[in-house]
Amino acid sequence: MSEPAFTPAATAGPVKIVGTGLLGTSIGLALCAAGVEVWLSDASPVALALARDMGAGVPYTSGEPALVVVATPPDVTPATVLSELAAHEHAVVTDVASVKSLIAEDVLAQAGAAQAPRYIGSHPMAGRERSGAAAADIDLFVGRPWVIVSTPHSSGAARAAIRNLALDVSAVPVTLDGNSHDEAVALVSHVPQIAASLVAARLTEASPEALSLAGQGVRDVTRIAASAPQLWAAILAGNARHVAAALRALREDVDTLVEALELAEAQGPMAPGALRDLVDAIARGNAGVARIPGKHGGAPRRYATVVVVVPDEPGRLGELFSAVGDIGVNIEDLQLEHSAGAPVGMAHLAVVPSAAAVLEAGLTERGWRVVAE
Amino acid sequence: MSEPAFTPAATAGPVKIVGTGLLGTSIGLALCAAGVEVWLSDASPVALALARDMGAGVPYTSGEPALVVVATPPDVTPATVLSELAAHEHAVVTDVASVKSLIAEDVLAQAGAAQAPRYIGSHPMAGRERSGAAAADIDLFVGRPWVIVSTPHSSGAARAAIRNLALDVSAVPVTLDGNSHDEAVALVSHVPQIAASLVAARLTEASPEALSLAGQGVRDVTRIAASAPQLWAAILAGNARHVAAALRALREDVDTLVEALELAEAQGPMAPGALRDLVDAIARGNAGVARIPGKHGGAPRRYATVVVVVPDEPGRLGELFSAVGDIGVNIEDLQLEHSAGAPVGMAHLAVVPSAAAVLEAGLTERGWRVVAE
Numbered sequence: 001m002s003e004p005a006f007t008p009a010a011t012a013g014p015v016k017i018v019g020t021g022l023l024g025t026s027i028g029l030a031l032c033a034a035g036v037e038v039w040l041s042d043a044s045p046v047a048l049a050l051a052r053d054m055g056a057g058v059p060y061t062s063g064e065p066a067l068v069v070v071a072t073p074p075d076v077t078p079a080t081v082l083s084e085l086a087a088h089e090h091a092v093v094t095d096v097a098s099v100k101s102l103i104a105e106d107v108l109a110q111a112g113a114a115q116a117p118r119y120i121g122s123h124p125m126a127g128r129e130r131s132g133a134a135a136a137d138i139d140l141f142v143g144r145p146w147v148i149v150s151t152p153h154s155s156g157a158a159r160a161a162i163r164n165l166a167l168d169v170s171a172v173p174v175t176l177d178g179n180s181h182d183e184a185v186a187l188v189s190h191v192p193q194i195a196a197s198l199v200a201a202r203l204t205e206a207s208p209e210a211l212s213l214a215g216q217g218v219r220d221v222t223r224i225a226a227s228a229p230q231l232w233a234a235i236l237a238g239n240a241r242h243v244a245a246a247l248r249a250l251r252e253d254v255d256t257l258v259e260a261l262e263l264a265e266a267q268g269p270m271a272p273g274a275l276r277d278l279v280d281a282i283a284r285g286n287a288g289v290a291r292i293p294g295k296h297g298g299a300p301r302r303y304a305t306v307v308v309v310v311p312d313e314p315g316r317l318g319e320l321f322s323a324v325g326d327i328g329v330n331i332e333d334l335q336l337e338h339s340a341g342a343p344v345g346m347a348h349l350a351v352v353p354s355a356a357a358v359l360e361a362g363l364t365e366r367g368w369r370v371v372a373e
Numbered sequence: 374m375s376e377p378a379f380t381p382a383a384t385a386g387p388v389k390i391v392g393t394g395l396l397g398t399s400i401g402l403a404l405c406a407a408g409v410e411v412w413l414s415d416a417s418p419v420a421l422a423l424a425r426d427m428g429a430g431v432p433y434t435s436g437e438p439a440l441v442v443v444a445t446p447p448d449v450t451p452a453t454v455l456s457e458l459a460a461h462e463h464a465v466v467t468d469v470a471s472v473k474s475l476i477a478e479d480v481l482a483q484a485g486a487a488q489a490p491r492y493i494g495s496h497p498m499a500g501r502e503r504s505g506a507a508a509a510d511i512d513l514f515v516g517r518p519w520v521i522v523s524t525p526h527s528s529g530a531a532r533a534a535i536r537n538l539a540l541d542v543s544a545v546p547v548t549l550d551g552n553s554h555d556e557a558v559a560l561v562s563h564v565p566q567i568a569a570s571l572v573a574a575r576l577t578e579a580s581p582e583a584l585s586l587a588g589q590g591v592r593d594v595t596r597i598a599a600s601a602p603q604l605w606a607a608i609l610a611g612n613a614r615h616v617a618a619a620l621r622a623l624r625e626d627v628d629t630l631v632e633a634l635e636l637a638e639a640q641g642p643m644a645p646g647a648l649r650d651l652v653d654a655i656a657r658g659n660a661g662v663a664r665i666p667g668k669h670g671g672a673p674r675r676y677a678t679v680v681v682v683v684p685d686e687p688g689r690l691g692e693l694f695s696a697v698g699d700i701g702v703n704i705e706d707l708q709l710e711h712s713a714g715a716p717v718g719m720a721h722l723a724v725v726p727s728a729a730a731v732l733e734a735g736l737t738e739r740g741w742r743v744v745a746e
Contacts, residue, residue, distance in 0.1 A: 075642075102642075125588060139744035142682060143719065145586055176582055184583030187575050192594040195568045197658025198626050202560050202619055204661045209549055210557030213518055214665050215498060220593040221565040222665065225658035233651035236634065237642035244634035246575055251627045253571050254620060261609065261617035269448075269475075269610035278606035285570025285598035288577045292587050292595065309515060317704040321694025331690040333709050346516065371512035 009034035010164035016041060016065035016088070018080055020051035023096050023124065024071030025136035028056030030169040033138055039065060050133040064088055067161050069122075070095040074238060078106035085115040092161045094122045098185065099238035100149040101178040108151060120158040121149035123181060124171055139170070146171035149178050186242035191250065193224055193232060194243070200225035257281055303332050304356035306349045309369040310336070320347060320368065327362035329355045346371065382407035383537035389414060389438035389464070391453055393424035396469050396497065397444030398509035401429030403542040406511055412438060423506040437461055440534050442495075443468040447611060451479035458488040465534045467495045471558065472611035473522040474551040481524060493531040494522035496554060497544055504604075512543070519544035522551050559615035564623065566597055566605060567616070573598035589708075630654055676705050677729035679722045682742040683709070693720060693741065700735035702728045719744065 014037040017024045028038045028051060038057030042048040048059055068084045070077055074097040081103070084093045097103055100121045107119050126144040146166035150159055159175075166173040176184065200222040203211065236243055260277035269275070310316050317336075324331060333350035351359055360370050387410040390397045401411045401424060411430030415421040421432055441457045443450055447470040454476070457466045470476055473494045480492050499517040519539035523532055532548075539546040549557065573595040576584065609616055633650035642648070683689050690709075697704060706723035724732055733743050 125586060137744060139682070139742065142744055145588075147586065174582070174585060180580065180582060184579065184586050187579045187583055188587045188591045191575060192572050192591040194630060194654070195572045196590075196594050196662075197655050198623050199565050199568045200659075200661035201626060201654070201657040202564055202623060202661065203664050204657060206557065206560045206664070207553065209547070209553060210560055211664055211666055212547060213498060213520065213557050214561045215518075217569075217597045218561045218565040219665060220596050221569050222658070222662045223593050224590045225655075225662040227655060227659075229652045229655035229659065232655045233648045234642065236630075236651050237637040237644075237647055240634040240637035240642070240647075244631055244638055247627060247631050247634065250571050250575060251624065251631065253574060254624050254627065257567060257609075258617055258620050258624065261613040261620065264610040264613035265617055269607065269613070271610075274610055274613075275606045278609050279602045281567070281574070282570050282598075282600060282602035282605045284574040284577060285595070286573075286600075286602065288573035288575065289569075289595045289598040291576050291579070291584055292592060293584055309512070317707075318698040318701060321704075322698035325691040325695035325698070328691060331694075334690075335708060336706050369512065371510060371515055 009036045009168045011036050011161070011168045012066045012164075013037040014039055014063065014065045014067075015057075015165075016060055016068045016084075016091070017057065018042070018068060018070045018084060019072035020047050020056065020133050021071060021073075022127070022131045022133070022135050022140075024069065025051040025054060025056045025133040026126075026138065026140040027069055027071065027096075027165075027169060029054065029136055029138040030141065031165075032057055034168050036168070039063070047133055051136070054133060054136060056133070056136065065091050067091060067165065068093045069165070074099065074103070074234060078103050078110075081107050081119060082110055082115075085111060085118060089114070090118075092118050092120065092155075092158045094120050094158075094162050094165070096122050096124055097238075098123055098235055100147075100181045102238055104149070104151050104178050108153065116151065116153035117155040118158055119151065120154040120162055121151070121178065121181075122162055122166075123147040123149065123185075124166070124169075126171070141166075141169040141171040144171050145174045147174045147176055147181055149176060149181050151178070182239050183242045186239055186246050190236055190239055190243045191246045193227060194236070194247065195250075196222050196225040197227075253281060303350035304353040306351060306356055306359050306363070307371050308347045308349065308363055309371055310345045310347050317347070320363075323363060323366045323368065324349070324359070326366075327359055329359045329362070382409045382541045384409050384534070384541045385439045385537075386410040387412055387436065387438045387440075388430075388538075389433055389441045389457075389461070390430065391415070391441060391443045391457060392445035393420050393429065393506050394444060394446075395500070395504045395506070395508050395513070397442065398424040398427060398429045398506040399499075399511065399513040400442055400444065400469075400538075400542060402427065402509060402511040403514065404538075405430055407541050409541070412436070420506055424509070427506060427509060429506070429509065438464050440464060440538065441466040442538070447472065447476070447607060451476050451483075454480050454492060455483055455488075458484060458491060462487070463491075465491050465493065465528075465531045467493050467531075467535050467538070469495050469497055470611075471496055471608055473520075473554045475611055477522070477524050477551050481526065489524065489526035490528040491531055492524065493527040493535055494524070494551065494554075495535055495539075496520040496522065496558075497539070497542075499544070514539075514542040514544040517544050518547045520547045520549055520554055522549060522554050524551070555612050556615045559612055559619050563609055563612055563616045564619045566600060567609070567620065568623075569595050569598040570600075626654060676723035677726040679724060679729055679732050679736070680744050681720045681722065681736055682744055683718045683720050690720070693736075696736060696739045696741065697722070697732070699739075700732055702732045702735070 016039040018041045020042040039060040040057040041060040070080045077095045124146045260274045263271040264274040335348045389412045391414045393415040412433040413430040414433040443453045450468045450470045497519045633647045636644040637647040708721045
């Protein structure tokens with residue numbers, strides 16, 4: 001495997017980055033590597049020096065940037081966008097906060113007629129558990145959606161500048177208006193976060209024996225419940241209208257289910273209507289999950305899954321990798337499953353249906369135990 | 374890798390299996406392979422013949438089994454257990470339904486004093502998306518918890534018989550009383566299923582653009598929303614009391630969050646009290662998810678994660694497997710991540726923290742691109 005050839009940046013610099021935390025510093029690293037001149041600014045001299053030392057750009061002193069990226073905490077974003085629009089009268093200004101409508105409203109309420117066309121919002125959908133310049137990475141945005149959120153006033157030049165910026169950091173540009181963006185992230189990010197947290201919160205009351213029965217299902221549902229509380233509270237509060245609407249709809253479904261379950265509790269599982277409402281809730285979930293795009297944004301593809309027992313001994317998974325490499329079948333997806341207390345793990349290898357028999361035979365021939373999915 | 378040496382079965386046969394669907398046939402396959410005499414019975418002659426043809430045992434004609442496993446659909450389980458207790462006056466009788474209290478109540482209400490000690494419940498926590506004898510697998514139970522649910526009347530001999538049965542099919546025996554079992558599965562299985570279904574149901578209203586922003590989080594939360602509606606309706610109705618109680622508690626949390634969000638919507642994100650309630654909900658989720666046991670049922674272990682870009686070309690993942698095998702680092706867990714529309718996938722390789730640098734250096738040396746988690 002060789003490194004990709006160097007591609008010159010589409011972004012016209014200089015680029016001024018205001019706020020050298022995780023996102024700002026990562027953008028600086030990627031742009032510098034692409035040959036763009038990057039100026040850095042931060043209220044904290046330590047954060048600024050760290051970003052400079054990491055190679056994300058040089059501290060801003062004076063001069064006129066072509067593009068300003070505001071990567072401050074969201075609560076100071078609108079004021080920072082406005083002061084940058086005022087300070088640099090020819091620059092396109094964007095921000096990278098994860099909620100867009102509220103910020104655009106604040107900016108447009110105070111921006112002058114000559115300023116509004118130069119503002120455009122961004123939401124690069126990338127992050128890490130750690131924050132700050134020290135956690136920055138040149139590859140943070142590789143392959144991630146970068147949502148471009150124009151206001152009704154955003155100019156074509158502003159749109160082109162952000163599209164180039166997204167491509168220069170190897171992200172995938174996606175265009176949405178502010179309301180659609182905020183509604184979308186409520187459904188695909190904010191409500192799933194809340195559901196994961198609420199299911200996990202129930203586990204605080206579970207006995208150790210109950211927790212020992214936890215399988216892959218509850219682990220998947222609650223994985224993102226480990227997210228940072230203060231960050232998420234700010235995100236949810238900043239998108240309150242859309243999240244509240246989606247949660248109210250979800251609560252109606254909970255009400256229906258509680259009623260059906262109370263009926264089944266009082267009159268037995270065959271109580272008239274109880275099973276119908278329970279079936280309906282699960283069936284609607286079937287319909288929703290089937291709409292999530294598969295690999296490459298297309299319709300979900302169906303793979304065959306070959307499940308292999310992996311003894312928990314050093315090097316066994318490496319041996320499995322080598323065996324799969326030898327067999328030469330392309331693995332489309334894979335997942336490792338652990339059961340509490342079990343002496344073995346299971347590797348789920350997804351392959352195109354026509355390759356499943358080849359993989360299964362090859363693994364069995366090499367002494368691996370292939371089991372039921 | 375060589376096959377494990379043959380271990381003689383601990384189960385004393387003959388074993389009569391009533392109901393030759395997925396579970397019954399899989400148990401028969403595993404017991405036959407261990408040298409136990411297995412007799413099969415099913416109301417459907419076709420299902421019975423298929424299980425026999427697969428090698429799960431011989432059709433029952435007459436004779437006295439030492440153990441009867443009732444693996445019928447749950448709605449006919451109590452009646453079947455009672456008729457088997459009556460038909461075979463020395464046999465231990467168990468059932469494998471996924472809800473235990475309701476079935477034990479029904480059985481004990483009608484079982485005679487000489488019968489009750491011979492009944493004991495089981496819940497092997499294994500399944501597949503497909504059902505029926507054709508989907509049966511000798512390895513269905515390998516490494517999975519097999520919950521043994523005694524009633525206050527169950528004899529020591531009954532307990533020993535089921536423990537041996539679980540071990541003979543390579544499952545991990547776990548002992549719980551019926552109420553604890555049903556409460557546990559409500560928290561670690563039934564409520565997560567409902568939450569996944571309800572979050573997925575919201576996606577039926579999402580635009581294709583919104584769905585294109587779906588990342589790993591919502592995919593994980595909604596994976597089990599693809600489950601079978603009728604099967605799950607029966608499970609939820611059979612455990613109505615515990616599921617309703619947990620859902621009512623969850624609904625209280627939803628109420629609190631909707632109030633906080635409506636406050637933030639009306640008065641802005643800094644509305645007094647709104648952020649506090651949002652932080653609290655996420656923080657309680659942190660506490661709950663931290664209680665899920667890690668590998669081997671111990672406290673959760675923290676691994677370092679090395680994230681590698683995998684170009685979407687045939688054989689690339691196989692090459693990565695080979696490289697990891699060459700480097701010789703033990704992979705503790707792994708996950709493949711796909712972003713919609715992205716030309717690449719990311720492989721997340723979890724290793725003990727001390728091995729991360731070795732793996733990262735080895736992969737980089739071999740031309741792989743290692744990126745930020």
